[in-house]
Amino acid sequence: MHNLNRPPVFVYVINVDWYFELHWLQRALATLNAGAEVHLVMGMTDPRLIDSFSRYGFICHQWNIDRKSLNPIFNLHGLMELYQLLKSISPDVIHAITIKPNIYVGLIFYLLRVPYLLSITGTGIIFSGKSLSTKLIRPVIRLLYKASKRKDVNRRIVFENREDRAYFINTGLCDSHEAVTILGAGVNPDLYEPVAEQETDTPIILFAARLLWDKGLGDLVEAARYLRSQGLKFSIQVAGIIDHSSINAIDERVLEDWSREGAIQWLGTEKNMPSLIAQANIVTLPTFYGEGVPRILIEAASCERAIVATDMPGCREIVRHGINGLLVPARNIDALAEALAQLIQNPGLRKKMGKQGRRIVERDFSEQQVISETLSLYKELLS
Incomplete structure (x- = not known):
């Protein structure tokens, strides 16, 4: 129970700074504005980001996490460093985001015994990857999730889509009473506002995502060549x-x-997503990665853009097939090409789908909704 004479101390443990800025900044700012002291523990790669986080009022701590490494010795070093950091901060609530921070905080609980949340932002490459290394590490990760399960633990596991939640419960990685679904990161519908498509004979298809093979850009290039x-x-x-x-x-x-x-047309990293989406006619994400709810799809729907995505957990939460977009089987280049062709040739259908997408976002995916659901979980854990 935290001391009521001082503000509650929250710690976000996350793998890297740019990911925090993209997906978690608004929720952390809301926590700060609610009167908490907020610490960020993460791999820091960009001094400008750290500077801006500090100006907001966050207390930043460098954590040397190797996101690529599957080496248990190096990971042991990362685990010990995280334990020392958390012990020195003495938090009231810890919020760990993505797989490695989830595992580490689950293990550290045995020493610190602080209420915590784990955010499962999609099952990622560990659960969806087909390479030998991910197949070998998968049983170990499952074992570690199971090891952090205890009856007396005050914690919540937050999922971005219902299918990941069901998977974790059904495979014994967490219990149903602690598992909560909050749909993605949400977007601000006033920022991602509807903009009418530019009329054109050469529609623009936008792919905006982390540039990983599993996000399906290679499949999109193949489909485009065929079309x-x-x-x-x-x-x-x-x-x-x-x-x-x-x-x-x-x-x-x-x-x-x-x-x-x-x-x-390779544009590099774009900061102004609303204007990027505004100049596109169709947004696509042919991912076969373990997604949470892909943020770009929420943004696209909010801006009234028709979507082509894969029929995968997370994508299915935001794209209703035939209503605000088209869902195609993952890794099926013919189906992807066919869906894109249908929207390229049919501006009327795109417009109709765009309007439906906006309604879905306003009802289920607004940033405000996500923030208030997150803050009420924090209140539960504090009490």
């Missing part, structure tokens, strides 16, 4: 973060090759 061979006119704009610390990052040279070939 162009059929005489369809369109362009593909690609924007996103090249995540060098991920084991399945797309090399920048590949993007440059595709650009030279005319397969895509």
Whole structure:
């Protein structure tokens, strides 16, 4: 129970600074504005970000986490460093985000015994990856999630989609009483406002995501080549973060090759997402990665853009097939090409789907809703 004479102390434990800024900043600011002292423990890669976090009033701590490494010795070092950091902060609530921080905080609880939340922001490459290394590490990760399960633990496990929640409960990775669903990060519908599509004979298809192979950009390039061979006119704009610390990052040279070939227009990392979406006609994410709820799809729907995405957990939460977009089977290039062709050739359908998408966002995916659901979980744990 925290001392009522001082503000409650919250710690966010997250793997990297840019990910925090993109997906968690608004929730952490709301925690700060509710009167808490807020610490950020994370891998810090960008001094400008740390500077701006400090100006907001967060207390920042560098944590040397190797996101790529599966080496248990290095991980043991990361675990000990995190334990020392958390012990020195003496928090009332810890909020761990993404798999490695989840596992570490679950284990540290045995020493610290502080109420905590784990955010499962999709099952990620560990659960969806097909490589030998991910297949070998998967049983270990499941074992570690199970090891942190105890009857006397005051904690919540927060999922971004219902299917991940069901998977964790059904496979014994957590109990149903502690599992909560909060749909994605939400967006501010006033910021991501509807903008009428530009009328054009060459529609723009936007792909904006972390540049990992598992996000399906390679499949999109294949589908585009086929559609162009059929005489369809369109362009593909690609924007996103090249995540060098991920084991399945797309090399920048590949993007440059595709650009030279005319397969895509490579825009680099774009900060102004509302204007990027406004100039597009269709937004697509042919992902086969373990998503939470992809933020770009919520943003697209909020801006009244029709979507083509894969029929995967997380994508299914925001895209209703035939209503605000089209869902296609993962890794099926023919189906992806067919869905894109349908929307390229049918501006009327795109417009109708865009309007429906906006309604879905206003009802289920507003940032305000996500923030208030998160803050009420914090209150539960504090009491």
